[in-house]
Amino acid sequence: MFPAGVPGVALLFLRIGVAATIFATGWNSPVPEPVLLVLVLYCVFLCLGIFTPLLATLGCVFELASTGFMNNHSIVAVLSSSLDAAAVAMLGPGAYSLDARRFGHRVIRFPGEETSNRH
Numbered sequence: 001m002f003p004a005g006v007p008g009v010a011l012l013f014l015r016i017g018v019a020a021t022i023f024a025t026g027w028n029s030p031v032p033e034p035v036l037l038v039l040v041l042y043c044v045f046l047c048l049g050i051f052t053p054l055l056a057t058l059g060c061v062f063e064l065a066s067t068g069f070m071n072n073h074s075i076v077a078v079l080s081s082s083l084d085a086a087a088v089a090m091l092g093p094g095a096y097s098l099d100a101r102r103f104g105h106r107v108i109r110f111p112g113e114e115t116s117n118r119h
Contacts, residue, residue: 002104004095011094015052018088019043021081022059025066046088049097056089 003011019042026039046055063082067075093099 002093002095002097002100008095011088011091012049012096014084014088014091015049015056015093015097016047018056018059018081018085019046021084022046022062025063025081029066049093049099052093052097052099053089056085060085060089 002008023039023043026036031039042055042058045051046059060082063078063085067078
């Protein structure tokens, strides 16, 4: 559920890339300063891996909705960034996130099940 090693680093890079793209979209759009402050908080939380599936889903929706108020965006850039956000939402945060620290790796054992050293 929370891959470590090279896949975990790749998920970290993907989270950072999605956060940077969403921040750039918000920064280049005509939104008030309080919205930008919320956007900065969103990006920090996504980079740290807090509530990753929820935030990535919101990022996907934000990117798709940005086509309505951004006239200079290409459809390819919007689709690419929204697909990246959807991938983060489906893959999860990875081991290098606060979600992994918070929820951790758990093994469920049913009564009568043999225990072994393998997971």
